[in-house]
Amino acid sequence: LETPVPAAVDHLTLRRGAARVLLTNWTGSSTVPSRGLYPHQWSWDSAFIAIGLRHLSARRAQRELESLLGAQWADGRVPHIVFSPSVPLDAYFPSPDFWRSSTAGAPAGAPAGTETSGIVQPPVHALAAWLVHRADPETSRERGFLPRVYERLVAWHDYLTGPRDLGGGGLAAMVHPWEPGMDNSPCWDGPLGRVEPAAPGSYRRADLDHGQAAERPTDLDYGRYVRLAADYRDSGYADVPGGHAFAVEDPCVNALLIVSEHALARIAAGTGADPAPHEARAARLTAALVERLWSPADGMFLCRDLVGGELIPERSVAGLVPLIVPGLPRDVVDALLGTVAGPGFRLGEVPMAPSYDIDGHAFDPSRYWRGPAWFNTNWLLERGLRGYGQDGTADALRAAMLDAAGASSFAEYVDPFTAQARGTRAFGWTAALTLDLLA
Ligand code: 9WN
Numbered sequence: 001l002e003t004p005v006p007a008a009v010d011h012l013t014l015r016r017g018a019a020r021v022l023l024t025n026w027t028g029s030s031t032v033p034s035r036g037l038y039p040h041q042w043s044w045d046s047a048f049i050a051i052g053l054r055h056l057s058a059r060r061a062q063r064e065l066e067s068l069l070g071a072q073w074a075d076g077r078v079p080h081i082v083f084s085p086s087v088p089l090d091a092y093f094p095s096p097d098f099w100r101s102s103t104a105g106a107p108a109g110a111p112a113g114t115e116t117s118g119i120v121q122p123p124v125h126a127l128a129a130w131l132v133h134r135a136d137p138e139t140s141r142e143r144g145f146l147p148r149v150y151e152r153l154v155a156w157h158d159y160l161t162g163p164r165d166l167g168g169g170g171l172a173a174m175v176h177p178w179e180p181g182m183d184n185s186p187c188w189d190g191p192l193g194r195v196e197p198a199a200p201g202s203y204r205r206a207d208l209d210h211g212q213a214a215e216r217p218t219d220l221d222y223g224r225y226v227r228l229a230a231d232y233r234d235s236g237y238a239d240v241p242g243g244h245a246f247a248v249e250d251p252c253v254n255a256l257l258i259v260s261e262h263a264l265a266r267i268a269a270g271t272g273a274d275p276a277p278h279e280a281r282a283a284r285l286t287a288a289l290v291e292r293l294w295s296p297a298d299g300m301f302l303c304r305d306l307v308g309g310e311l312i313p314e315r316s317v318a319g320l321v322p323l324i325v326p327g328l329p330r331d332v333v334d335a336l337l338g339t340v341a342g343p344g345f346r347l348g349e350v351p352m353a354p355s356y357d358i359d360g361h362a363f364d365p366s367r368y369w370r371g372p373a374w375f376n377t378n379w380l381l382e383r384g385l386r387g388y389g390q391d392g393t394a395d396a397l398r399a400a401m402l403d404a405a406g407a408s409s410f411a412e413y414v415d416p417f418t419a420q421a422r423g424t425r426a427f428g429w430t431a432a433l434t435l436d437l438l439a
Contacts (some may be wrong), residue, residue, distance in 0.1 A: 007407035012343060015438050019056055021410050022049070022432035026060070027084060028256065029067040033428040034412070035294060037210040037422040039091050041068060041082040043183050045429050047124035048376050050132050052432025054275035055439045065129055068153040071116050071282030075111020076159030077237075078125065079116035094226070099233060108237045118237040119176045122253045123160060126153045126260035130267055144269045153264055160257060161281065163239040167306045170288035172248045172257055175239070176228050180250040180318065182355065182369040183225070184217040187303045187314040191246050194307065197223025198230065215366050215422050244307075251293045251301035251320035252377070258285045258325050286325055288392045293319075299335035299342070315344055315357040315376045316369070323384025333388050340381065341393070348393065351400035352378045354416035365415050372413035372422050375401060379433040398437050405434040 009017070025031045030041040031049045038045075046068045071082040079101070091094040096102075096115035110116060129149050140146060162439040166173035174180045177188045200219060202228055205214055217225075229244050235243070265278035293301045295311060300319040302311040321338050322328065340347045340404035344357035352373035357362055364370045378401055385394040404419040405411075410430040412423030 001106060007185060008403040009207050010403070014294055014402060014406045014434060016233065017406065018052070018410065018431040018434040018438075021277070021426045022053055022056060022435070025428050025431075030064050030082070031432075032084075032430050034426065036172055036422045037092075037412075037424045039072065039087045040084050043068060043082075043121035044124050044376075045078045046239060047128035048379070048429035049432040050128045051217065052429075052435040054132045054135035054324075056129055058088070058139045059134060059143070059270075061132040061135070062140065063144060065125060065132065065149060066145075067273035068125070069149055069156075071114045072109055072152055072156065072160065073111070073116075075081045075159075075163065076155035077108065077118075077120050078123075078156050080121040081111075085115070085117040090206060093204060094229060098203075098229070102300050103220050104288075107218075118233055119179050120160075121179060122182050122256045123156060123172075123175060123260050125156065125258070126263040126267060129153060133267070133270065134320070136370060145439055146267050150264075150271050150273065153260075153267065157257065157261060157281070161285070164245050166239065166241045166244065167249055167292070168241065169249075169292050170284055171254050171292055171308055173247050173249050174253060175244045176223060177246070178222075178229075180248070180253050182252070183316060183371045184221050184354055184367070185314070185316045185318065186360065187250075187312050187316050187361065188246075188248070188313070188314060191219070191305050191307060192224045195227055195245050196225035196226040199223075202226070209227065209232040215372075216368060224394060246314070247306040249292060249304040249306065250318055251289065251303065252321040252380075254285060254289050254293070254324040255301075255329050256380075258282050258289065262326065263421065283327075286327060289322060290329065294332060295319075296335070299307060299339040314362070315360055317345070317355045317374075317381075319385070320345065320353065321380050323375060324380050325384075326387060337385075337388070337390065339393075340385075347397065348383075350416050351419050352397065352414065352416065353381055355413070358416070365417060366422055368413070368423070372415045373404075374415040375405065375430040375433050376423050379436070382437070402434060402437055405430055408433065 008139040033045045045063050050061040072078050083096045099117045101110035101116045123167050143365035160172040164172045177183050265275035268275045295302045301322050345353050347353050354371050355369045357369050382394050382397045404414050408421035409425040411421035412427040
């Protein structure tokens, strides 16, 4: 039986609690998402964490992003994990000996002195860099922060819009369910169905040492994740149109790329470079997003399966996140706002938007990206709602997120109806985005 959610904590206590999580998870050059479950540096976590960290220490927030970008590959990719050498290999799976970034001859040019994964995560980094700069422009100028990160961020976006335009339609494609950051979203069930799982005995799920099996992906999912990652590794991490068993275009990933490209234009201007190419690329990406992923019948964006070629008929929160993109066509915005508050996502009725359609056939309120409400996607929705003038809805969402963060001890995700804690606690981006909402 569910215990009731404890009373909301006051804002001073909340701020202190969030700061404590970020201090505890800081390693000296970056922040782990969680000391137990995720003991390394993760790419999109670091971006969200920097957005909160800027309110505690602009210098630390800058270092968070610089340390991640320091592990960038020569082809521009920013790896989804940068491994900490002091953490035992068996603490997290897959570990560096699986990815072999520094030993495999790394055709894509992985850094020699750092162990990383070979896949990517959503590009929140330029947005984060711009917000970090703005929090303390003086420290930023003193440290030359924008010039330090600008070229690397450009190379990152060039990679996503170049080699990763596997569909040829102008959007970035993801080649593994870990890449869009919503690992076991029902959106991937169909595409993953084609993948032969790796043998169960060939690896050990370290995540189950820390997480409850009912709140994590299944063993069958993991078998497929392992197969796809091993195949990509064995190909030398080559991005080949038509060459991937799993290749999808995801609206959340591409919306974040657009918002980050707009931020890159501001960063360019701040370093004396020309912002115009970035604004032009943001406009092209926005047109491609609407053309390739908008579903008028669903009133939201869907993911595209590049193997089958079709839109995937699963409604996940990824399809609402494009609300953060400025300048969407008015009918698209109106439809999105209707869907956010409509039967599947029920914002206003439930405290925070679920990760997947409540009425969807695969909905599960406890299992990871198949229903629970997450703080990063809701922070993005809060920002998007404000961007389109929905301050009342955004205020209510902000208040609900603050309550849920405090009452859940900064949980990784929460039950979408009761806001009961799910997943790990003292989770980095939950604490960071709480600080940002409080600022
Ligand atoms: C695989 C770190 C990451 C998040 C992802 C989330 C989860 C990893 C895992 O944790 O994924 O990358 O082991 O399940 O799905 O969004 O970045 O917090």
